Amino acid sequence: MEFKAGVLVVMALCVSALTSSEDSCGQRPLVASPGMSRIVGGREAPEGAWPWQVSIQIQSRHHCGGTIVSNLGVLTATHCFYKYLKISRSLFRVVAGLHVLSAPGDQTQIRSISEVKMHEDYNGVSPDNDVTLVLLSSPFDFTGHIQPVCTPHNVTHEFILNFTHCFITGWGSRYYRGRLNNRLQEAEVELIDRRTCNLITWYDGFITENMICAGLESGASDSCQGDSGGPLQCYSEDEDRFYVVGVTSFGHMCGHPRRPGVYARTSRFADWLKTSQTASASAAHKLNTRLIPALLCAALMLLLNIHTVCQQ
Numbered sequence: 001m002e003f004k005a006g007v008l009v010v011m012a013l014c015v016s017a018l019t020s021s022e023d024s025c026g027q028r029p030l031v032a033s034p035g036m037s038r039i040v041g042g043r044e045a046p047e048g049a050w051p052w053q054v055s056i057q058i059q060s061r062h063h064c065g066g067t068i069v070s071n072l073g074v075l076t077a078t079h080c081f082y083k084y085l086k087i088s089r090s091l092f093r094v095v096a097g098l099h100v101l102s103a104p105g106d107q108t109q110i111r112s113i114s115e116v117k118m119h120e121d122y123n124g125v126s127p128d129n130d131v132t133l134v135l136l137s138s139p140f141d142f143t144g145h146i147q148p149v150c151t152p153h154n155v156t157h158e159f160i161l162n163f164t165h166c167f168i169t170g171w172g173s174r175y176y177r178g179r180l181n182n183r184l185q186e187a188e189v190e191l192i193d194r195r196t197c198n199l200i201t202w203y204d205g206f207i208t209e210n211m212i213c214a215g216l217e218s219g220a221s222d223s224c225q226g227d228s229g230g231p232l233q234c235y236s237e238d239e240d241r242f243y244v245v246g247v248t249s250f251g252h253m254c255g256h257p258r259r260p261g262v263y264a265r266t267s268r269f270a271d272w273l274k275t276s277q278t279a280s281a282s283a284a285h286k287l288n289t290r291l292i293p294a295l296l297c298a299a300l301m302l303l304l305n306i307h308t309v310c311q312q
């Protein structure tokens with residue numbers, strides 16, 4: 001009886017270890033929810049406020065932003081890689097838990113890239129389908145400073161999440177063609193209806209169903225150069241979590257009235273992302289990267305073997 005109880009405990013721990021990262025997505029252990037606290041038009045983000053934000057770097061220099069969606073996967077924009085295909089992958093790296101570009105702290109983790117899964121319908125001419133999943137050579141260890149964000153299951157799920165606060169984040173410049181910010185910036189923005197964004201005086205029909213606009217009509221809050229690939233994240237009060245709603249894609253200069261930032265709409269790529277993540281999860285199992293579940297399950301097998309020997 002005691003043996004069976006021990007087996008059940010170990011099995012429960014196996015399941016818990018496998019699912020814990022999914023259960024904790026979109027939460028900020030170090031910062032209160034948006035309702036309890038309050039780039040272009042932005043301000044310095046509190047340290048640890050956006051634990052899924054990463055810096056994708058080329059030879060240790062910030063190149064694009066990205067969003068952690070799993071311990072081995074980072075969501076970013078295809079245009080961040082499309083023109084750099086001839087650059088060796090070994091020159092790229094992904095830095096998580098970073099706040100100050102020039103001074104990475106003890107909380108940062110650096111990973112090399114094993115694979116870049118660009119959306120097959122991106123063509124480099126149109127900014128449509130501007131999403132890429134970067135697969136890491138080894139998994140992130142989740143901490144208070146490093147966490148995955150949640151992703152909408154589909155467009156309907158995105159709608160019922162009833163978002164109340166949306167933010168853009170990154171180290172991008174404060175104005176068009178300006179210098180990068182050394183410290184991570186944040187700005188609260190509003191989601192803008194596609195019909196409005198497609199008005200003649202806005203983007204004149206250029207915004208597809210795969211895109212979402214966010215900012216302010218006045219242009220006071222906007223993403224800019226260096227923010228590409230980073231997250232447009234929105235908070236669901238019902239679930240008390242953040243979801244990545246968009247991937248920073250393009251805009252007309254920075255901070256112009258009726259020219260808000262345009263983002264790849266994550267919910268439109270839910271199936272693509274799920275397929276890509278499933279492939280990365282399979283690779284993770286082959287590489288034995290989920291160490292804790294493997295150890296726990298090995299312990300279970302050991303218990304079973306010991307029990308068999310005892311019976312003999």
